[in-house]
Amino acid sequence: MSNNGQFGSTTVExxxxxxxxxxxxxxxxxxxxxxxxxxxxxxxxxxxxxxVSFTTEEHYQKRIKRAIPTSGDLIITRxxxxxxxxxxxxxxxxxxxxxMVLLRPDPSAVDGRFLLYALMSPEVQSQIRCYExxxxxxxxxxxxxxxxxxxxxxxxxxxxAIASVLGALDDKxxxxxxxxxxxxxxxxxxxxxxxxxFDPVHAKAEGRRPFGMDHETAALFPDRFVETEEGPVxxxxxxxxxxxxxxxxxxxxxxxxxxxxYVPMTAAPTSGHAPSVVETRVxxxxxxFVNGDTLLAKITPCLENGKTVYVDCLADGEVGWGSTEFIxxxxxxxxxxxFGYVLARYPEFRAHAEKSMTGxxxxxxxxxxxxxxxxxxxxxxxxxxxxxxxxITPLFDLAGRNAKEATTLADLRDTLLPKLLSxxxxxxxxxxxxxxxx
Numbered sequence: 091m092s093n094n095g096q097f098g099s100t101t102v103e104x105x106x107x108x109x110x111x112x113x114x115x116x117x118x119x120x121x122x123x124x125x126x127x128x129x130x131x132x133x134x135x136x137x138x139x140x141x142v143s144f145t146t147e148e149h150y151q152k153r154i155k156r157a158i159p160t161s162g163d164l165i166i167t168r169x170x171x172x173x174x175x176x177x178x179x180x181x182x183x184x185x186x187x188x189x190m191v192l193l194r195p196d197p198s199a200v201d202g203r204f205l206l207y208a209l210m211s212p213e214v215q216s217q218i219r220c221y222e223x224x225x226x227x228x229x230x231x232x233x234x235x236x237x238x239x240x241x242x243x244x245x246x247x248x249x250x251a252i253a254s255v256l257g258a259l260d261d262k263x264x265x266x267x268x269x270x271x272x273x274x275x276x277x278x279x280x281x282x283x284x285x286x287x288f289d290p291v292h293a294k295a296e297g298r299r300p301f302g303m304d305h306e307t308a309a310l311f312p313d314r315f316v317e318t319e320e321g322p323v324x325x326x327x328x329x330x331x332x333x334x335x336x337x338x339x340x341x342x343x344x345x346x347x348x349x350x351x352y353v354p355m356t357a358a359p360t361s362g363h364a365p366s367v368v369e370t371r372v373x374x375x376x377x378x379f380v381n382g383d384t385l386l387a388k389i390t391p392c393l394e395n396g397k398t399v400y401v402d403c404l405a406d407g408e409v410g411w412g413s414t415e416f417i418x419x420x421x422x423x424x425x426x427x428x429f430g431y432v433l434a435r436y437p438e439f440r441a442h443a444e445k446s447m448t449g450x451x452x453x454x455x456x457x458x459x460x461x462x463x464x465x466x467x468x469x470x471x472x473x474x475x476x477x478x479x480x481x482i483t484p485l486f487d488l489a490g491r492n493a494k495e496a497t498t499l500a501d502l503r504d505t506l507l508p509k510l511l512s513x514x515x516x517x518x519x520x521x522x523x524x525x526x527x528x
Contacts, residue, residue, distance in 0.1 A: 097244045097513055103237035105205060108194035110157040111168075111233050112186035117145045117153065124150040125184030127159070129167045129174065130395075132190070134500075135210050135260065137165075137176040140361035141395060145185070153185040157192055162202050164193040166209065168231040173218040175209045177202060191236060200241070204249035207256050208241045212508050242511045252510045255520045259503040262528055266492040270362055273485040274435070280481060281432045285468060291315065291324040310473045323467045332464045336430060337420040339458075342378035344409040349373070351404055353412035355392055358385065363400035363431060363486070364493035368410075377416040380409055382427030385416040386434050386443070388456040393443060400431035402490040417456065424472040426479030428486040439464060502527050 103109060117126045123144040131138050145153070159165070159178055166175040169189045178184075186192060195202040208214055217239050222229040244252070283289040290300035294313035299305075315322035320329045332338065344350055352371035359366065379385060381404050387397035392415065404410050419430040433439050446460030469475065502523065509515040 097242040099240040100243040102239045105200040107196045110192045118149040120144045126187045128187040132174045132176045201249040203253035259499045263496045266496045270489045273489045277482045351410035355413040358397035360396040376411045378411045384419040384430035388417045389415040390454040424475045
């Protein structure tokens with residue numbers, strides 16, 4: 091392994107107390123129980139538990155006979171995809187699913203977080219890519235090859251310093267993501283309170299002031315319900331079908347052959363609003379969109395997994411494009427743009443979309459005619475939508491800034507990572523670059 095002579099190299103096997111393959115069997119899946127770590131949970135150096143799977147306690151005990159996954163252990167995927175790695179965080183109890191390996195760093199030889207970054211580095215990933223095409227159907231990083239991967243080996247003190255510099259960036263990225271989760275939860279809670287539970291209307295009907303609401307906003311809501319075929323709805327509100335308040339696949343002009351920002355389905359997040367990457371591609375067939383649009387996956391299993399994007403990653407006036415498997419949503423005036431995204435994350439809306447799916451197993455898609463039949467009780471005048479916008483738009487503006495900052499910090503981390511591991515730049519230089527970014 092080339093490292094400009096700055097550091098020597100040591101094998102993964104020499105740096106770890108344990109290198110343990112997963113059981114070669116499918117877990118017994120249950121709706122609740124003990125976590126099973128699966129390949130989709132291991133991405134970009136992090137353990138993402140937004141979409142989790144479970145097994146029984148009995149089956150868990152069978153899957154941990156070789157080793158009990160423990161906080162601080164690393165999990166690396168050995169196929170589909172190959173070479174994704176993450177550290178098990180504190181307080182998480184689980185077992186290995188298929189196609190992954192547990193690494194237990196030897197604290198006398200390597201800092202665990204340093205080993206994580208080393209395995210993510212371009213040089214080690216290039217070693218892993220040497221095993222592409224080695225499986226009968228998919229690429230497979232076999233245990234003997236994994237054990238022989240060469241890891242740069244500065245002193246433990248240097249390892250800890252390098253991990254601290256890169257970790258400061260990752261910690262800020264994670265903080266931004268946690269803040270964005272909170273912002274989206276606030277918007278979702280407000281939507282449910284106003285347009286599902288009708289909390290302000292119930293409060294006024296009972297002679298109470300709506301909780302947490304000023305007099306001006308409270309005055310926008312009626313104080314009684316009226317009976318309809320759909321049941322009681324706030325006075326002056328109506329049951330509307332989706333096209334009455336939302337544009338579906340609005341027309342955007344972007345000529346074929348033009349280079350433009352592209353969002354692949356693989357980049358659509360299962361939680362959070364921002365795509366993991368925005369590429370540049372020559373325009374072909376696909377959905378077109380602008381900032382403020384919402385992209386909803388229409389194909390299985392992407393829809394069920396929650397893949398949804400709120401577009402705020404384009405330049406002003408730019409038209410982007412993406413997978414043909416996206417449905418584009420855009421609220422009608424006076425609804426705020428982010429209303430489309432909040433609705434797309436609303437469980438009842440997603441359940442309606444999933445029920446509309448038809449097609450062969452594994453290739454089912456949402457049927458637009460059925461999706462358009464989704465019904466929502468909403469006000470008929472502009473005042474409540476505008477007030478809703480005044481509250482949620484600043485939340486999504488901040489979430490957008492957080493997402494852009496996270497992207498910038500991730501780019502800096504990815505730039506510093508190989509240079510620090512090769513000794514190309516000194517720690518002091520990296521620390522200054524990180525301090526400037528934070």
